[in-house]
Amino acid sequence: MTNFLGFNPHDYMAKIKSHEEKYSPIPKGKYDCKVMHADEHVSKAGNRMIKLELEVVGPTHSGRRLWEYFGIWGDAQYNDIHRQKFTAFLSSIGCLNAGSLAEYKGKNANCYIAIEGDSNKIVSYSVTDNKKISGDDDLPF
Numbered sequence: 001m002t003n004f005l006g007f008n009p010h011d012y013m014a015k016i017k018s019h020e021e022k023y024s025p026i027p028k029g030k031y032d033c034k035v036m037h038a039d040e041h042v043s044k045a046g047n048r049m050i051k052l053e054l055e056v057v058g059p060t061h062s063g064r065r066l067w068e069y070f071g072i073w074g075d076a077q078y079n080d081i082h083r084q085k086f087t088a089f090l091s092s093i094g095c096l097n098a099g100s101l102a103e104y105k106g107k108n109a110n111c112y113i114a115i116e117g118d119s120n121k122i123v124s125y126s127v128t129d130n131k132k133i134s135g136d137d138d139l140p141f
Contacts, residue, residue, distance in 0.1 A: 025115045026061040038104040092125040
């Protein structure tokens with residue numbers, strides 16, 4: 001039988017299994033993350049928010065990417081929670097007085113990561129002076 005796809009899917013099964021292992025959630029814990037991008041974003045519902053892309057730089061799982069969204073405009077109660085977490089993020093990267101989102105790029109943040117379903121979630125940030133973290137601090141969860 002001729003393979004009409006032009007390739008043999010069975011040849012790719014090992015790559016799929018490797019990909020699944022590579023992108024399964026990282027263990028919960030405290031990670032040093034570098035801000036790769038910070039942009040203003042609009043949600044599917046039309047709400048303005050800040051979107052961050054962070055890359056884990058240590059102590060393990062370097063290179064893994066995480067995304068965070070802060071809805072800091074609009075509904076007061078909902079946004080108050082996001083404003084508190086965003087302020088913790090700003091404190092963690094040492095940019096409480098930043099004039100633009102571009103100033104966040106390249107900064108390091110200490111992130112507490114949890115597993116939610118089949119993916120990771122940043123649950124909180126701790127203050128860092130942009131130095132590498134030790135990794136042996138107690139976790140808040």
